[in-house]
Amino acid sequence: MTTLPVRPPLARSSDRVIAGVCSGLAAHLGWPVRNVRVGMVLAAFAGGAGLVFYAWLWIMVPTADEAARRNARRPASPIAPAVSQPAQGQTLQGQPMREAPSDGGTSAGAAGPADGAAESPWFRVRGMRYGKEILLGCGLLLVAGIMIAQMLGVDVSLGTLIPAAAVLGGASIAWMQLDETRRAGLVDKTKADQAGGWGRLAAGLALVVAGVLVMVSGSGSWEQTWLALLASVAVLGGVVLVLLPWALKFWRDLETERAGRIRETERAEIAAHLHDSVLQTLALIQRRAGNEHDVVRLARAQERELRGWLFQDPGRESGQLSDRIKAVAAEVEDLLGNPVEVVTVGDAAMTEAHEALVQASREAMLNASRHGGGTVSVYLEASEGQAEIFIKDRGPGFQLGDVPADRLGIRESIIGRMKRHGGSAAILSTGDGTEVRLGLPAAAEHVEGKS
Amino acid sequence: MNTIQGTAAGSTRPANSVRVVIVDDHAIFRSGLKADLDSSIQVVGEAATVEQAIAVIAQQRPDVVLLDVHLPGGLGGGGREVIAGSAPLLSTTRFLALSVSDAAEDVVAVIRAGARGYVTKTISGAEITDAVFRVAGGDAVFSPRLAGFVLDAFGTAPADIADDELDRLSARELEVMRLIARGYSYKEVAKELFISIKTVETHVSAVLRKLQLSSRHELTKWAAERRLL
Known part of the structure; x- marks a missing residue:
């Protein structure tokens, strides 16, 4: 075809004297x-x-x-x-x-x-x-x-x-x-x-x-045209009267068929989704019925997927901080099998510093799931001033001082990373469990930007 | 179960057993829940639809109704409609909402209709037993997720004096809600804030009351807008 240069589409602009x-x-x-x-x-x-x-x-x-x-x-x-x-x-x-x-x-x-x-x-x-x-x-x-x-x-x-x-x-x-x-x-x-x-x-x-009348009658005389017009209108009226019921019926059938087709499409889409996700998971669960751990993990993963599909709000902006935290939590859940419950309040757009926050919380979730051995609770609160994340488990707890110096998980990936990005990290561990508290002030990203 | 969130110690268990009605349209879930509940909880009735539920509750007058948020029948109002239909009994019968739904408007709707708490269906048998006793004792039961809803709806800034008391949470209530959202049990909240468990319960009940009575238009708007979480 033609290879014309791609131009901006022709449209009346709002910068106008008369009509743009x-x-x-x-x-x-x-x-x-x-x-x-x-x-x-x-x-x-x-x-x-x-x-x-x-x-x-x-x-x-x-x-x-x-x-x-x-x-x-x-x-x-x-x-x-x-x-x-x-x-x-x-x-x-x-x-x-x-x-x-x-x-x-x-x-x-x-x-x-x-x-x-x-x-x-x-x-x-x-x-x-x-x-x-x-x-x-x-x-x-x-x-x-x-x-x-x-x-x-x-x-x-x-x-x-x-x-x-x-x-x-x-x-x-x-x-x-x-x-x-x-x-x-x-x-x-x-x-x-x-x-x-x-x-x-x-x-x-x-x-x-x-037009047809004038053409057919061939003369410009008004009386003739007028008569012919009357006659043709009368004929047309008669034809319409006869055909109207058929037309109506046809129209109604068409509407019903269209509605049916839309329903059918929707049903097919749902069926396809259920087949791809839920049925496959159920089959997997049956094959792994002996392994309680696997069954729970599969069920959780499927629940998450289905929930996302059912309650997803298409109008919502995705890629926010809360989405990232949830995605990371899901990843940890899949990896280690322990449920990770995420509660979020407020939200923030992702920045480089936020990405560090997400990575630090991922590390904390991994630790909590691995050593806590039970449900991990994650709470994100993001406001204009700052973003805070709390990761809590109910494991036996530990002393930071007891962690060997060559283990970098906590010192580097959590505490060090947060410090580097202008945030803070605190770890509170007792016999009843451990809580990692991460905070990132909104201004921190500027600090990071200059360094 | 080792995943009990340390709540049992703080609950006020009545000496006599608690009479419970389970309302859920899934028979499998009802029987599973019945098997999971502690032996001190007596299940006196079950219902699968709105009409059945209202009838059974009126007949049995249980202490606690475990109520699914989504129910067939009635006018389509689900759990909310059951609570509305049992309004005369609200002083003696307490409702605990159960849900698989993450949709805030569903949960907030039953809470505003008069339910004393909300827990998810994935909760363990021990936890739900504890929640039943807690509700029977007149307390409110907040899951971390419900606490998250509340914080989202009321905002995370503490109340000004100028504000309507019902429209904002006090600084202390906010602290309690935050800790619950973080996964703390009432006992742990009490320890963290250096207050008694009774005080924590008072704060939670106050928040519940605000959630039920507040006419804050943001609350309803928020509930309608949020589909997720």
């Missing part, structure tokens, strides 16, 4: 805003072309907010490649719109509305977002072509041209609508702007009907 078109265009093209503005003003004197161009961009280009929303739906796709696709590459067979006078722009004009209907798979896959733009572009090309043809002396009778234009316009309005509702249905089912949608559909329909 110029600054948006400048950002898109990488030109200075001033030049674009001056150019636009100059162009406005050239037969009003600048004005028309400005108005067109104003209408067609989304504001930065809208663009952001679009991008959230489909990531990074600058407008240029999609527009520069060979939009007229696929000619469409059996198009009823071929009545339009055959100029340079004709095939484009015919292809445009059909694309709007998203009938061709090519279009639906790549260009759906720009259907409107392409459509309008083709329409304008068509008009330009006709004007040029007239200038060159080719006789294009207005009698055929206007009805054809009306039909084309009406159809494209209605089709654009179809395209959008389909998209809305895919993304989510809220159709808040359905009223407007119906209005557009009706307008499109009216245009097409009027």
